[in-house]
């Protein structure tokens with residue numbers, strides 16, 4: 001099928017590339033000329049395992065094109081995806097200006113019957129706005145062209161996005177139009193492993209499903225972080241508790257890892273936006289508000305542990321920081337807990353030597369040159385001249401470090417483990433003081 005995708009961010013680029021991979025003819029549009037030029041040369045600016053070679057292969061095969069020309073893209077397509085950003089407004093609601101700008105462009109240039117697909121994460125009711133915007137533009141031109149707006153939320157995880165797209169848990173299609181749902185079924189047929197994974201529903205339910213999924217996952221994390229706080233206070237180990245509850249299939253093993261708080265471009269933004277929608281409808285979303293409040297508090301917990309150890313004497317101390325990205329396998333630092341921690345350490349007068357396998361240049365971009373941040377070339381380099389080690393992102397290569405070497409390098413031989421990667425007993429044997437999350441034993 002002939003497909004065009006507006007937006008070459010995570011979602012747009014992964015969607016376009018994976019659709020091309022199974023044989024669809026795809027044009028990706030972006031307003032950023034430099035980005036489009038880079039993509040044509042096979043340069044992918046985000047770090048996403050497996051994506052860059054797939055982009056190059058499909059581009060070389062002539063199935064995947066990049067352009068800044070929306071007119072060409074609209075003329076090409078029988079299905080047009082809207083996959084542009086929906087950043088949070090000042091009040092936490094999703095800012096729809098980019099989505100609606102694309103809708104206007106589609107309305108201005110549409111000349112053949114087209115299926116318009118909302119892929120961006122958008123509040124309930126957005127498909128109606130997109131439909132009205134396109135219809136207005138068509139009316140202005142006096143053009144009577146058939147189009148349908150479908151909601152198709154995405155469930156990709158950064159770091160595993162290609163895999164998530166190629167083998168989805170489920171594909172959600174929001175539409176009341178039988179022809180549109182049939183077309184979407186054909187588009188996605190190569191990815192659907194069983195019928196029950198392709199779920200068709202009304203548009204508003206599809207829009208809400210996306211928020212409900214992310215809010216549920218964020219709730220699990222905040223819940224575990226709250227249990228961790230209790231465990232710490234009552235002298236229990238939340239890691240034991242996690243193992244004790246995860247085997248119950250009703251609870252499950254996933255997303256019950258306590259830590260430094262959830263970050264990224266999705267959970268913080270989506271929990272807030274859903275809460276905002278509820279408020280706008282006169283509701284008090286107590287649970288969602290609490291999920292966010294717990295997470296905000298959790299992002300400060302590592303610093304509290306540092307203070308517990310050092311008291312108020314952080315000025316002049318140097319901390320090695322392992323990890324900057326909001327989670328492993330990405331260079332993304334949006335809403336990363338590391339950012340709050342860095343600000344707190346700096347405000348207290350401490351220096352930081354940080355290492356992240358992928359996010360150093362992103363940190364450089366965010367913070368620029370500053371005397372209290374050194375971006376190091378390896379995890380062991382970060383330890384040089386440091387008093388203590390703080391781990392905040394659980395990259396695989398941090399899992400089994402040489403504790404003897406760590407103890408030898410650190411002045412104070414203490415580790416603050418923001419992801420509970422290490423065994424407190426093992427560290428005690430190595431002569432290292434240990435602080436984890438919710439490990440009050």
Ligand code: UGA
Pocket residue numbers: 121154155156157158159214217221254255256257258259260261262263264265266267326327
């Ligand atoms: C999340 C969802 O998992 C995807 O399904 C969804 O499509 C995506 O948002 C989106 O809306 O676009 P992502 O933000 O890439 O994906 O990352 P996750 O792997 O979900 O992790 C989010 C945060 O939760 C990270 O900071 C991670 O460290 C934290 N986390 C995760 C925990 O603290 N504990 C856990 O047990 C799991």
